[in-house]
Amino acid sequence: MSTFKSQQRRLTIRGRAFHFVSYEGRPANPKRGEDAAPPMWYLMVEGRRCPVFPCDANRSEVQLDAALSDWAIDHAFGAVEAAPPPRRPKRSARSRAAENWWGPH
Numbered sequence: 001m002s003t004f005k006s007q008q009r010r011l012t013i014r015g016r017a018f019h020f021v022s023y024e025g026r027p028a029n030p031k032r033g034e035d036a037a038p039p040m041w042y043l044m045v046e047g048r049r050c051p052v053f054p055c056d057a058n059r060s061e062v063q064l065d066a067a068l069s070d071w072a073i074d075h076a077f078g079a080v081e082a083a084p085p086p087r088r089p090k091r092s093a094r095s096r097a098a099e100n101w102w103g104p105h
Contacts, residue, residue, distance in 0.1 A: 004024040004039060006022050009021075009068055011069055013072050013076075014073075016076070018043060020042065021042055021049070022041050022042075023040055025039040038055070040052065040055060052071050053067070053071065
């Protein structure tokens, strides 16, 4: 019987709610070609889980919340890049001459 106890942390970061859950590790399964996995923290998103980092039993709740918050800021909030200005289509000299509010020449 396992001694691992699953934990949950709910954090609000920059106005967004995040739900993290710890899951027990699993042993390797050579028949399926699966490697062993340590106990991990996962971000729960719409019924799916995204791996965050391995569980560390020595972390306090304050350290854990800070680490989860740092991870969320680094991975869930991408760097905001300024969009390049829209490119104007190139026009030929002939089309520019026809674009006259007086009408065609």
